[in-house]
Amino acid sequence: MGSVRLASVFLVAGLLLPWASTASQADPPANDGCADAIELSDGSFDFTTVEADTDGPDSSACITFGSQQTWNDIWYRYIAPIDGVLVISTCGTVDYDSRIVVYTGDCGDLVEHACNDDGVGCLGYSSYLLTHCEKGVEYLIRVGGYSESSFGSGSFGVKATEPCVTTCADGSQQEVEICSENINGGCSSGGDTETEPLSSGVPVCGSWYVEGQNRDTDYYIVDVPEPGGFIKADLYSNDRVIGYVFLAEDDCPTNVLMYSYGGCPTPLDSGWLEAGSYRIVIAPGFEIQIDCDSQDGTNEYMLAVEVSDGGVTAPDNDRCDSPQVISNGVWPFSSLLADTDGPPESPEDCGAFSDVIGSDIWFSYAASCEGDVTVSLCDAVNFDTRLEIWEGGCDGVLVACNDDGDKCQNYSSLVTFPGRCGVEYLIRLGGYEGAAGTGEMTVTCTGTCDCNDNLVSDQDELDQGLVTDCDLNGIPDECDLADSEPGTDCNENGLLDICEIASGSEIDSDLDGILDVCQCDIHPAACCIADLDGDGVVGGSDLSMVLGGWGTSDPQADLDGNGIVQGADLAIVLGAWGGC
Numbered sequence: 255m256g257s258v259r260l261a262s263v264f265l266v267a268g269l270l271l272p273w274a275s276t277a278s279q280a281d282p283p284a285n286d287g288c289a290d291a292i293e294l295s296d297g298s299f300d301f302t303t304v305e306a307d308t309d310g311p312d313s314s315a316c317i318t319f320g321s322q323q324t325w326n327d328i329w330y331r332y333i334a335p336i337d338g339v340l341v342i343s344t345c346g347t348v349d350y351d352s353r354i355v356v357y358t359g360d361c362g363d364l365v366e367h368a369c370n371d372d373g374v375g376c377l378g379y380s381s382y383l384l385t386h387c388e389k390g391v392e393y394l395i396r397v398g399g400y401s402e403s404s405f406g407s408g409s410f411g412v413k414a415t416e417p418c419v420t421t422c423a424d425g426s427q428q429e430v431e432i433c434s435e436n437i438n439g440g441c442s443s444g445g446d447t448e449t450e451p452l453s454s455g456v457p458v459c460g461s462w463y464v465e466g467q468n469r470d471t472d473y474y475i476v477d478v479p480e481p482g483g484f485i486k487a488d489l490y491s492n493d494r495v496i497g498y499v500f501l502a503e504d505d506c507p508t509n510v511l512m513y514s515y516g517g518c519p520t521p522l523d524s525g526w527l528e529a530g531s532y533r534i535v536i537a538p539g540f541e542i543q544i545d546c547d548s549q550d551g552t553n554e555y556m557l558a559v560e561v562s563d564g565g566v567t568a569p570d571n572d573r574c575d576s577p578q579v580i581s582n583g584v585w586p587f588s589s590l591l592a593d594t595d596g597p598p599e600s601p602e603d604c605g606a607f608s609d610v611i612g613s614d615i616w617f618s619y620a621a622s623c624e625g626d627v628t629v630s631l632c633d634a635v636n637f638d639t640r641l642e643i644w645e646g647g648c649d650g651v652l653v654a655c656n657d658d659g660d661k662c663q664n665y666s667s668l669v670t671f672p673g674r675c676g677v678e679y680l681i682r683l684g685g686y687e688g689a690a691g692t693g694e695m696t697v698t699c700t701g702t703c704d705c706n707d708n709l710v711s712d713q714d715e716l717d718q719g720l721v722t723d724c725d726l727n728g729i730p731d732e733c734d735l736a737d738s739e740p741g742t743d744c745n746e747n748g749l750l751d752i753c754e755i756a757s758g759s760e761i762d763s764d765l766d767g768i769l770d771v772c773q774c775d776i777h778p779a780a781c782c783i784a785d786l787d788g789d790g791v792v793g794g795s796d797l798s799m800v801l802g803g804w805g806t807s808d809p810q811a812d813l814d815g816n817g818i819v820q821g822a823d824l825a826i827v828l829g830a831w832g833g834c
Contacts, residue, residue, distance in 0.1 A: 280305050283328050288361035291329035291394060294412060302407040303328055303350075303398060310396050314355055315543055316369040317467060318400065324353045324369075326405040327398035330412075333390065338417045339493045339518070340368075340387035342395060343410060345376035350406030354381045355396040367393065368494065370541050371400060375515075380408075383541065384516060386494040386550075387414055417493045418518030422459040422556045427452070429460030429472065433546035433553055440473025440533065441506040449473040449504075449533060454561040461553045462537065464544040471537040475504060476559055478527050481591050482566030485524040487534055490556040493518075496539035497555060504531040515539070519558075526566055526590050526691075534559060566590050569615050574648040577616035577680060581728040582697050589615050589637075589683065589690045596682050600640060605657025605686070611640045612688030617681040617695070621673030622713060622728035625701025628670045629681055632662035635693030638686035641667040643679055653679065657686060666693075675703035675712075676729055705733035724753030744772035783813055784830040792830045800827055 282305040285292045306326040314322045334340060344352045353371045357364040373382025379400065387393065395412070399405050430450050431437035438450040452458060452474045462470035476485060491497040497520040503509040511532075514522040524532075536557055538544055544552045568591040571578040578585075594612040602609055621627055631639050643653040659668030665686060673679070683695065702711035706721075712730055715721040721730035731750055735743055742751055751769050754760040760769045786796040803811035803819040813823040 282306055285328045285330065288329045288364075288394065288396075291331045291361075293331040293333075295332070296335070296413045298409055298411045299330075300407075300409045301328060301397065303405040304407065306398070306405065308398070308402075310355070310398070311364060311366070314369050315366060316353060316355070316371045316540075318371045321400060324355050324396055324398035325400070325402050327396050330395040330397070332393045332395055332412060334387035334393065334414050335389065336387075336414050336416070337389045338387060339415045340383075340385050340393070341411070341413050341415060342370075342381075342383045343373070344380045344397070344408060345373045345382045346378070346380055347410065348378065348380050348406055348408030350408075351379040351400040351404040352381045352406075352408075353398050353400050353404075354383045354410075355398075356383065356385060357394040357396065358391065359394075361394070364394065368542055382496075382516070384494075384496050385541070386417075386492070415518075418490060422457065422554075426457040426459045426556065429458060433461040433463055433470070438473050439471060440535070441508045442471045442473070444506075447473075449475045452476040452534065452557075452559050454559060457556050457558040459554070459556050460536075461546065462544060462555060463546050463553055464538055464540055464542065466543075467540065469537055469540060469544075471535060474534045474536070474557065474559075475531055476534060476561060477531050478529055478561055480563060481527075481529045482563065483527050483529065484562050485522075485527065485532060485534070486560045486562070487522040488558045489520040489522075489536055490518075490558070491520070491538070492550065492552045492554065494542055494550075494552050495544065495555075496541055498537045498539060499557075500533075500535040500537075502533040502535055504533055508533070508535065510535075568592060571615045571617065574616050574680065574682075577618040579618045579725075579727060580681075580697060581619070581726060582622055582699055585617070585695045585697070586693075587615060587683065587695055588692045589613050589685060590692065592690060594684070594688065596642070596684070600642060600655055600657070601652070604640070604642070604655035607657070608687050610687045611642070611682075611684040613690040614682050614684035617683065618678055619681055619697060620676055620678050620727045620729055621699060621703070622675070623673060623699035623701035623703055624675045625673060625699065626670050627673035627679070627697070627699045628668070630659070630668045630696045630698075631666045631683070631693060632659045632668045633664070633666055634696070635664070635666050635691060637689040637691030637693075638665040639667040639689070639693075640684045640686055641669045642682040642684070643669060643671050644682060645677065645679055647680065650680070673699055673701075676705055676733065703729070705730060722753075724750060724756065744769055782830060784827045786810060791833050792827060793832075797824075797827050800824055 286306045287309050303326045306328050308325050308327055310324055310327050312323045342354050355369040356367045358367050359365045368385035370381045370383035372379045376382055437447055439447040440449045487499050489497045489499045496516050498515045499520050499522045500513040501511045501524055514520055546553055572592045573595055592613045592615050594614055596614050599609045600611045640657050642655040644650045645653050654669050654671035656667045656669035658665050662668055705712055716723050724731055744751055755762045784792045786799045800811045800823050806819055807817055808819055811819040813826045
C-alpha cells in the first residue's frame with residue numbers, strides 16, 4: 255500500500271478552457287443563493303451559472319491546485335427516495351470547468367457530505383460525484399466552477415441507485431498490510447515495496463484511506479499462463495467511495511494498459527493478453543476523506559480477479575505460403591498469436607522510428623485494375639501496425655510499405671502502390687515491434703482491367719453477369735484459364751479445376767487440388783492405362799486382353815492393381831473407350 259499524490263492518469267482542473275462562457279449583463283440565475291435552492295428529483299436538468307455569485311463556504315475536501323472554493327455557484331434541494339448511492343454528473347454535458355459539492359444541514363450551518371472537481375474521463379474538466387444517501391434526508395446540491403473565471407451552461411443529472419454489496423466472501427485472501435502501512439505500494443513507493451500475488455478466483459479483502467491529497471494505492475500481481483488469456487477484475491467498495499482499477503504491465507514506472515472507475519462493482523475486462531505477469535492496481539478516489547478507523551466501511555474493499563483462457567488460436571493466414579485470398583473490399587482480421595515468418599525488419603524508409611516488424615499475417619491480392627491500389631488500416635485497428643506489399647511470392651521483392659499512415663490515428667497504416675491488372679501481390683500485415691491485435695483492412699483499386707481486350711472492363715462484365723469469376727478473385731475465369739499454368743484445367747473442359755471442386759461438379763477426394771479424374775492412381779482411365787495394346791485407342795483388342803486374363807493375376811490386365819482381373823478392370827476399359 256502506498257501513499258501517493260494524484261497520478262498523472264487522472265484529469266485535473268485548473269485550466270480555463272478557451273471556449274468557456276464570457277460574462278454578460280444578464281440577470282443572475284433564480285437559484286443563485288443557497289436560500290433560493292430549487293427542489294428537484296431524479297432526472298436531467300438544464301442550468302447556467304453565468305452571472306451567478308459565490309455564496310457557499312470557501313473550504314472543501316476537493317482541493318485541486320490549492321483551490322478549495324466552488325465559484326459562481328447555484329443551488330438545488332434533493333430528498334433521497336431510497337437508501338443507496340447518489341450520483342450527480344456534469345460529465346461531458348457542460349461548457350466550462352465545473353465543480354459539485356453536496357451538503358446536509360441548513361444554509362447557515364452546512365456540513366459537507368461529498369464533492370467532486372474533475373470526473374475521470376470527463377471532457378473539459380467536468381464533474382462526476384458519487385456518494386451515499388439516506389432515504390428521506392434532504393441534500394443541498396451546489397453546482398459551480400473551479401475558479402473565479404469558471405462559469406457557463408449545460409445540463410446535469412441526478413439519480414439515486416440501489417447500494418452496492420461489499421461483504422467479503424468466505425475463503426478470501428487478506429491484504430498483507432493493515433490500513434496506514436506501506437507494504438504493497440509497488441511502483442507508488444518507488445518500487446521499494448512488494449507487489450502482492452493474487453490467485454485467480456480467490457478474492458482479496460483489503461483496506462485503504464485518503465488523507466488530503468494522499469491516498470492508499472495497492473499493487474497486486476496475477477499471471478496469465480497462456481497467450482490469449484483474459485483478466486476480469488471486479489472491485490467492490492463502500493457506496494461513498496469511487497473505486498479505481500488499473501491493469502498495468504509488470505514494470506516500474508507503471509505502464510497502465512487500461513483502467514475503470516465507479517460502478518457496483520467497478521469492472522475491468524482486459525481483452526486478449528500475451529502470456530506473462532500483470533499488475534492490478536486499485537485505489538480510492540479523492541471525493542471523500544477515508545479514515546483507517548471508519549465505522550461505516552468506507553475504508554474496506556474486496557477485489558475479485560478471474561484469469562481465463564480466451565480461446566484464441568493462431569490465424570489461418572499466419573504463414574506466407576498460406577495467405578488468405580482477398581479482393582477489393584473490407585476484410586476483418588486478427589494477428590493475435592501470429593508468428594513472424596517474414597523479414598524481422600522493414601527498410602528504414604518504411605517508418606521514422608524502429609524498423610522492427612513482427613506478428614505478421616498474409617493476404618494474396620490479384621489487382622483488379624491498372625492503377626493505384628490502396629491498402630488501408632487507417633483508424634480501423636486496435637494496435638500499432640505496419641504494412642508491406644510484395645510481388646513475386648514469398649521470395650519476391652518489396653513493392654511498397656508503410657508504418658504510420660498520414661492523418662491515421664493510433665499509429666495505423668495506409669499504403670498506396672501502382673497495381674497491374676491480374677498481378678498477384680502479397681500483403682504483409684504486421685505490428686510495430688511485434689504488436690498484435692484485431693481490426694479491418696480495406697482494399698481499393700483505382701482504374702479498370704480488360705483482361706480479354708473486348709473494350710468492356712472486367713468489373714462491368716462481372717457486375718452484369720457476362721463472365722464468371724468462380725474463385726472470386728476479381729478476374730474473369732476465361733482470363734485465369736488463359737494465363738494459368740498447365741493442369742489448372744486438367745480435364746480441359748474450359749473450367750478451372752478449383753471451381754469444379756468448389757461447386758461439387760468434380761471430386762478431389764485426397765484434397766490435393768487435382769481432380770480425381772486427372773489422377774491415374776484414383777481414376778486409371780485418366781492416363782489411358784486401358785490402352786493395353788498401345789495403339790492410342792481403347793477398343794476391342796484391349797477388351798479381349800482383359801477378358802483373356804479374367805480371374806487371373808495377369809499384371810497387364812489387372813488395371814486397378816488389386817491382384818486379380820475382374821469386373822473393376824472391365825469397367826476401366828469400358829469407361830475409357832475411344833481415343834486416348
